[in-house]
Amino acid sequence: MFDPHREAHRQHIHLSYIRGFPYRGLWFPDVRTIYLRHGMSWVEERCTLAHELGHAHYGHRDQSPKTERQADEWAATQLLGHVDYYPADITLADACHEHDVTPRILLAHLRTRKAS
Known part of the structure; x- marks a missing residue:
């Protein structure tokens, strides 16, 4: 299972x-630092960190709809790449709870599965 904290450590990030940080997270490539809002839930922190690692993975230096989508999809692949299918009767909330992800990351995963 992908552990974004371990991955950040591995990459020396x-x-x-x-x-009181106004954002959930931000990647600053020049100092190889991800700033995270203190006090998020475990799931929100896990997904935010995976998303910011996606920015690091792609070398993003700006924010745009395209880079945000890429970071979400990278995070979704890392966090949910082991998920082959979702039961037809599962709700979004139940799937998020089952896989410890936010709706944003789950929807990114569904988007990447649909594209392939």
Whole structure:
């Protein structure tokens, strides 16, 4: 199972937690640091960190709809790549709970599966 904290450590990416940070997370490539809002739930932190690692993976230096989509899809692949199918009767909330992801990441995963 993909552990974004372990991956950040492996890549020598520093994590900095900030109380009252207006964003869930931001990647600053020049200092190899991901800033995260202090106090998020475990699932929100896990998905936010995976998303920011997606920016690092692609070498993003800006934010645009395209880079945000790419980071979401990279995070979804890492966090949910082991999921082959979803039962037809499962709700979005139940699938998120079952796989410890946010709706945004689950929807990105569904989008990437549909595209392939």
